Amino acid sequence: MSDEVEVPEDHPRYQSLLTRHRIEAGVEKGITSQQGLIAEGRGEAFDYLLGEETIPSAEEAERVAAAHFLLAEHPVISVNGNVAALVPEAVVDLAEATGADVEVNLFGRTEERVRAIAEHLREHGAEDVKGVTADARIPGLSHERAKVDSDGIYDADVVLVPLEDGDRAEALGEMGKTEVVIDLNPLSRSAQTATVPIIDNVVRAVPNIAAQARDLRGASREELEAIVEGFDREAALAAAERRLREGSLDRDGEAGRDGAE
Numbered sequence: 001m002s003d004e005v006e007v008p009e010d011h012p013r014y015q016s017l018l019t020r021h022r023i024e025a026g027v028e029k030g031i032t033s034q035q036g037l038i039a040e041g042r043g044e045a046f047d048y049l050l051g052e053e054t055i056p057s058a059e060e061a062e063r064v065a066a067a068h069f070l071l072a073e074h075p076v077i078s079v080n081g082n083v084a085a086l087v088p089e090a091v092v093d094l095a096e097a098t099g100a101d102v103e104v105n106l107f108g109r110t111e112e113r114v115r116a117i118a119e120h121l122r123e124h125g126a127e128d129v130k131g132v133t134a135d136a137r138i139p140g141l142s143h144e145r146a147k148v149d150s151d152g153i154y155d156a157d158v159v160l161v162p163l164e165d166g167d168r169a170e171a172l173g174e175m176g177k178t179e180v181v182i183d184l185n186p187l188s189r190s191a192q193t194a195t196v197p198i199i200d201n202v203v204r205a206v207p208n209i210a211a212q213a214r215d216l217r218g219a220s221r222e223e224l225e226a227i228v229e230g231f232d233r234e235a236a237l238a239a240a241e242r243r244l245r246e247g248s249l250d251r252d253g254e255a256g257r258d259g260a261e
């Protein structure tokens with residue numbers, strides 16, 4: 001995006017400023033909601049405490065997510081306004097690496113915003129973007145919030161829901177789907193209900209899952225299943241929470257960090 005050159009690359013908080021700028025541009029373009037701005041602020045605070053890096057437990061969760069995607073019959077990546085603004089290329093790349101569908105799914109759904117996001121994803125190389133038809137409903141949610149495509153999320157066995165709201169994460173889980181959630185807050189209900197909680201920034205997590213999927217492409221079903229079965233979600237959540245509460249803010253080296261996760 002050309003408007004990103006305004007952020008000086010030598011700024012010590014370059015990545016964070018870039019992220020903020022992308023969200024702002026998303027709002028201007030009509031793909032990110034005002035609520036999305038608030039969500040970004042919450043996420044930034046957690047990311048700051050994590051040291052703005054992918055912690056080892058998250059890296060493992062990203063590999064497990066990739067294994068789930070490769071084992072899935074019908075994996076779907078759910079995209080909201082923040083995800084579309086932050087990582088459109090990475091979403092398209094992950095879909096390519098795993099054969100997943102991409103579906104626009106919004107908490108505050110408006111037809112206009114769904115179309116704008118679908119168009120934005122196509123500008124970044126997506127071929128088929130679902131979510132416009134919205135001819136099926138997730139049981140247990142009010143009408144607007146429940147809308148999905150019958151040949152998309154409704155039919156999926158594995159769904160990646162980055163930054164999902166807790167209620168909907170729970171409802172998808174109750175439909176028996178394997179849910180991979182990316183959320184910087186390990187205490188949020190979405191992370192707590194996920195089959196695979198990834199406590200990391202979407203900006204790092206989505207490209208990491210794609211890289212892991214490419215790395216695992218030659219793996220057998222048995223190997224992939226072993227990766228999935230070896231995952232301990234409680235331990236991953238606990239490791240992230242420990243890092244948030246006890247990790248040092250000393251940015252001058254690993255020495256200041258609690259390496260215990």
Ligand code: ATP
Pocket residue numbers: 038039040041042043044046086163164165166182183184185187188189190200201202203
């Ligand atoms: P709760 O789940 O605790 O009920 P909520 O889901 O209602 O809270 P929101 O502010 O809507 O609260 O949630 C936004 C969530 O998305 C926060 O948990 C925040 O940490 C997370 N988040 C925001 N930006 C990112 C990002 N770039 N990468 C990963 N997670 C993010």
Ligand code: MG
Pocket residue numbers: 163164165166183188189190191
């Ligand atoms: Mg949440």
